[in-house]
Amino acid sequence: MAVTTDEMKGFLHMDLNGKSVVAIGEREGVNGPSLKLLAESAGADVVFSVTQCFV
């Protein structure tokens, strides 16, 4: 999915504190455990995290 700069700004300013998060990472990008740590550091409750390989 293509993401516009404005949408990206929206992501960057997303408040994850207290939110439930599903973290799906990818081998060629950011992996699941890293996303989980990132979301947790922002106060999120990561209910599921996984790394996918799309090739």
Next chain:
Amino acid sequence: MREPAILNSAYALAHAPELVRYGSKPVREIRRDPSLLPSMTEGLRPWNEVIGYPPNQVFIGNLQPDDLVSIPRPWYRNRVEHAVTSGPFGRMITQAAMYGLMKLCDDFDLLTIDEDLAEQARLELIEFDHRRDRIVGAGPAELKKLLDGGSGLPLYHGARVAGFIRTAHEQDPSLAASVLLENLACKATAALAVSDLLRYSSLAPSRVDYLFNSGEEAVGDRYQRGGGSLSKAIGEVVGCVNATGSDLKAFCAAPVHALIAAGAMVAAGLYDHVVVLGGGSLAKLGMKFAAHLRNGVPVMEDCLASMAFLVGPVDGYGMRLRLDLTGKHPIGAGSSPRAIYEALVMEPLARVGLGITDIDRYAVEMHNPEITEPGGSGDVPRTNYRTLGAMAVLQGEIGRGDIDHFVAEHGMPGFAPTQGHIPAGVPYLGHAQQAMNRQDLDRAMIVAKGSLFLGRMTQLVDGVSFIVERDSHS
């Protein structure tokens, strides 16, 4: 210590449109929605389109990877005219020949094919003379009996049911017909690549000492799932009577691990001729078919790919395998793309004072982008090359604006089928040897990654790399 070399490469594509329905994703999706089967079948390509498909011609060596730059996309519409099935280091075979190969590899009468299919296969497999008499067809009554009452899977060819593969043990999921079909397809396609490799190398099969299988199959039984060793089974088919072998597992990185291990065996003086091989992954046929149908493109994961490499002491004509410049992704390294490339590329280069731009060509994950892009996975090799280019910027080797130029000069378009271990850097080895023979290439780096986390035993990824260099006479 003897210096090892990769002496030759062989690649094969077996057209398998009627096996696509037994790929992992099609099986699951068609079970959920049976109406997908006819639309998927309609989306499959005929043999002549598979032959003329430019990435396939690159895979067998009739085109160079760079030729794809000048062929407009979509490549499936801009096919090569008068394309042929044989190349300098590879070939394509029809589905009939593939069924015949499976039959001649079948030591347990698992597979039954009809008489017409057997006859066609025998005609196409002349070089397998020592086993061709095993390609015997069954009469209609025998096949019908199996289809009506046997436990197994029907096999299709064209518009008809032309065969059957039976389950070998009713209570053993490792010996179910679906698993045996995967394993037999892998064995057959790998045997083809090894047979061709030895023919290209003018090496008698009896001179092979050791075989390393690096495929994605899991041959075994209920007590030892994935026990192996398909390497030895393949060596038997090809006539490597003096060889033994083993299977090396590391997800898609296995072939590069195996090539390094083979080089070490040769360097140590343990063996003179080691074959590294990998057969086709039936599970990955049609893996992205739903995205292909959604986007109105052909179902392009329709071929089983296989490969084989001969490793021996340097002979002046092969490619030097620099064991002193191998890279590995250690357990303690991070899993970000940058951490992976620091381990696999920068660390070995830094050991001898080389920079990223000192490598003429990198072969990374060589997945054909035309297959991956409709599903949203992007152009995987390009992403990898851009990561490498960004690291060259950080090293101060190139400017920020030079990344595209770096990608064009040190990378190449993806051309390999999405068969996991097949695209993992190694499809370039045949091209690299040709380029070195033309004096167009001095040094290439092969980089492979493996998604260990998919097996749910670790969150880790894996990766390994090595460098090949032009030998004195090449």
